[in-house]
Amino acid sequence: MVGKRITDLFLKAFDQHYEIYPCSVKERDKCYFFMVKDKQKKYLVVAGWPSKLQELNFNAQEEKKIINSEQDFLFQICPVTHSNLIPLRLILNYLKPMCSNKFPLPSFGTGDRLGIATPAHIQAFQGKSIFPILAQLSTREITRTESSLQRVMDNAIWGCFEMGFEGPFGSDADHIKDFDNLQEAINCGFTLYTLDPSDYINNELINYSREEIRQKYLGLPDRREIEQRYLDREFQIGSKKLYFDQDNLAEITLTYGEAIKYVVKCYQFLKEKNREDFELEVSIDETPHPTSPLAHLWIASELHHSGVNFQNLAPHYLGDWEKGIEYIGNIDTFKEEFKLHFQIASQMGGYKLSLHSGSDKFSVYPIFAHETGHMFHIKTAGTSWLEAVKVIALCQPDLYREIHNFALSCFDRDRFSYHLSTNLKKIPDMERIKDEDLINLFSNNHARQLIHITYGSILREKDREGRYRFRDRIYQTLFQHEKTHYQAVFQHIRHHLDLLSL
Numbered sequence: 001m002v003g004k005r006i007t008d009l010f011l012k013a014f015d016q017h018y019e020i021y022p023c024s025v026k027e028r029d030k031c032y033f034f035m036v037k038d039k040q041k042k043y044l045v046v047a048g049w050p051s052k053l054q055e056l057n058f059n060a061q062e063e064k065k066i067i068n069s070e071q072d073f074l075f076q077i078c079p080v081t082h083s084n085l086i087p088l089r090l091i092l093n094y095l096k097p098m099c100s101n102k103f104p105l106p107s108f109g110t111g112d113r114l115g116i117a118t119p120a121h122i123q124a125f126q127g128k129s130i131f132p133i134l135a136q137l138s139t140r141e142i143t144r145t146e147s148s149l150q151r152v153m154d155n156a157i158w159g160c161f162e163m164g165f166e167g168p169f170g171s172d173a174d175h176i177k178d179f180d181n182l183q184e185a186i187n188c189g190f191t192l193y194t195l196d197p198s199d200y201i202n203n204e205l206i207n208y209s210r211e212e213i214r215q216k217y218l219g220l221p222d223r224r225e226i227e228q229r230y231l232d233r234e235f236q237i238g239s240k241k242l243y244f245d246q247d248n249l250a251e252i253t254l255t256y257g258e259a260i261k262y263v264v265k266c267y268q269f270l271k272e273k274n275r276e277d278f279e280l281e282v283s284i285d286e287t288p289h290p291t292s293p294l295a296h297l298w299i300a301s302e303l304h305h306s307g308v309n310f311q312n313l314a315p316h317y318l319g320d321w322e323k324g325i326e327y328i329g330n331i332d333t334f335k336e337e338f339k340l341h342f343q344i345a346s347q348m349g350g351y352k353l354s355l356h357s358g359s360d361k362f363s364v365y366p367i368f369a370h371e372t373g374h375m376f377h378i379k380t381a382g383t384s385w386l387e388a389v390k391v392i393a394l395c396q397p398d399l400y401r402e403i404h405n406f407a408l409s410c411f412d413r414d415r416f417s418y419h420l421s422t423n424l425k426k427i428p429d430m431e432r433i434k435d436e437d438l439i440n441l442f443s444n445n446h447a448r449q450l451i452h453i454t455y456g457s458i459l460r461e462k463d464r465e466g467r468y469r470f471r472d473r474i475y476q477t478l479f480q481h482e483k484t485h486y487q488a489v490f491q492h493i494r495h496h497l498d499l500l501s502l
Contacts, residue, residue: 023164097171109133111381118159120489135171144456197259198286217250281312291315314354324452359383397435
């Protein structure tokens with residue numbers, strides 16, 4: 001009731017100029033904090049006695065003092081910035097990410113390319129027994145959206161504040177590939193570090209003869225030590241027996257050996273530089289070929305042998321895991337091999353198996369959940385972006401048509417970093433689609449992939465005057481239709497979680 005009196009006083013003082021996010025209202029030591037919006041943007045409101053607010057040192061762009069018979073009361077309108085988040089997090093200390101290993105739960109990451117979907121993600125998690133990773137964006141996505149690790153973290157935390165969400169939640173510095181980004185992530189306070197050693201994975205062995213592979217393997221300085229650990233050894237994994245002979249050991253060692261060394265260096269860097277608790281994920285999914293169970297066993301064993309304490313491992317599973325569409329492959333074959341992957345993980349330390357490109361892989365979700373005993377990690381990102389663009393198609397069809405036609409023009413340039421089966425000829429002709437039917441394009445895999453992978457070009461494109469061609473209008477549209485946007489993202493992510501039987 002006290003909070004209600006404060007917000008009523010605020011609305012009266014500012015002539016109903018702002019709309020309050022009621023879930024955001026918090027009180028600490030007779031000071032009040034909540035989020036509001038006008039027709040353009042969102043703001044943090046700090047309210048309390050003037051002397052007290054002066055101590056808190058928020059950066060306000062507008063103030064209004066209410067004078068009454070008891071004591072003066074001050075409202076500060078503050079921009080939603082990193083500098084204002086610093087004192088807010090000191091006051092509301094639950095606005096800090098945590099490690100998921102403190103909670104015996106599966107975990108699920110909701111990447112947010114636009115930085116505005118966290119409130120909808122939080123709604124999707126409500127009532128589910130799962131640990132949410134709310135700050136998550138890969139290095140590639142950060143570059144293409146002109147964002148930063150700090151902005152990814154801040155956007156997620158402001159979303160938590162808007163929803164009044166008191167956690168727990170995690171943060172994932174996703175697909176880190178160099179030490180500068182690793183240090184930046186440490187500075188920002190991330191709790192999960194996903195190392196991407198794909199630049200060190202040798203994918204060229206398929207072009208070598210068996211003799212060429214053998215000669216390269218014989219030249220490895222640590223070959224004999226590796227052979228002592230694996231050569232001619234049989235490993236009982238569940239009901240299966242995995243066996244290393246010289247040929248498969250040579251191929252696996254040459255493929256992943258340098259990647260293991262890179263991960264070890266990164267882990268040592270993290271232990272030295274990061275004084276906070278952290279978790280580690282090792283991603284080996286960014287490869288053209290699936291990770292065999294034997295390779296998985298070798299990788300996990302080598303990481304443990306090198307003293308790397310990792311919590312998640314992301315192999316490249318059997319089948320095609322294209323962005324933003326269903327799993328492509330034989331689901332029964334996937335299930336049988338996935339069982340073996342999980343048995344390896346169980347016997348090698350009990351780490352979580354992680355699924356990247358998890359967006360819209362609905363057919364494998366029940367398998368992933370059941371076979372892991374509901375201890376897994378899944379990442380999504382692009383699917384929330386697709387839901388946002390779907391809202392634009394619904395609410396601003398002319399803008400969507402512009403975006404779609406531009407995406408067609410840059411698709412060939414943007415597809416280079418993805419494995420895709422997209423056929424642009426299978427996308428319906430835009431000139432023949434009515435506005436009310438545009439939303440049906442998002443049921444077409446080829447149209448989904450078109451929008452999914454061109455996001456960076458769409459958000460970065462500028463006109464001759466240096467103004468963003470689409471970006472500002474995208475944000476404006478989603479701001480004006482925020483409830484529709486939140487509802488669309490909520491329903492879509494909730495569908496993912498429901499299929500995991502959580």
